[in-house]
Amino acid sequence: MTASQISSERIWQALSAVPDPEIPVVSITDMGMVRDVQVDGERVTVTFTPTFSGCPALHVIKGSIGEAVRGLGVQEVEVKSTLTPPWTTDWMNADARERLRQYxxxxxxxxxxxxxxxxxxxxxxxxxxxxxxxxxxxxxxxxxxxxxxxxxxxxxxxxxxxx
Known part of the structure; x- marks a missing residue:
């Protein structure tokens, strides 16, 4: 399957299954880390913001994003991290907050x-x-x-x- 055959919604759905490597009860989308998904021809670009600029799991998150998108059959995947705007806990969804509490x-x-x-x-x-x-x-x-x-x-x- 090529990138042009996959909707950005399907990519967001795949990313919602990628757990935060340090807090496995929430996903990277629950945490609001994924900022943008773009499909351009055969290429998919995912931009994310780590929770901290010095996040020790940065490479794990980047690799997991690429793996999730390639798992859909996309060959050309670019994963970018950005610190602007800086991540805020306000980007977390309410369900993630409740799962943190239960955890x-x-x-x-x-x-x-x-x-x-x-x-x-x-x-x-x-x-x-x-x-x-x-x-x-x-x-x-x-x-x-x-x-x-x-x-x-x-x-x-x-x-x-x-x-």
Whole structure:
């Protein structure tokens, strides 16, 4: 099959099955990382924005995008990453936020218009729902998360940063 025989909708559907390599319960489209899909003759170009400019999974994401599109039978695939505009947690869909919570990661609050926050936003425990939590580390298992402990249920958990 050639690129010209595949709709951009079919490509978006294939990309929706590509998991975030660091948080497998959400896809790269759930996270809002895929910015554009273009079909031009026999070539497909996918542009994505990583969640952080120094994301250690950048090459894995790029490879997974190419693999998903080639899996549709497209031979010419270009995958571009862009940092402009920078990714924001506002691009995540609501379903992704709920799956993060069910997975045990506190979802981020909307980032809104603020460019920088000096204090972390209120974080709700994903297990018991309490706001009686305290941050124990500014960085979790990945740069996009913080570590917390809930003082109500005593469980440690990670919280996704709002950016």
């Amino acid at each position: 045990g990661i506190a979802p981020p609050a909307p980032a809104g218009e603020q460019l920088i926050t000096l204090e972390a936003e209120p974080t709700r425990c994903p297990r018991c729902g309490s706001l009686n939590v305290r941050m124990t580390a500014s960085f979790g298992s990945t740069l996009c998360k913080r570590l917390y402990v809930c003082d109500s249920c005593k469980e440690p958990f990670e919280g996704f940063k709002s950016v």
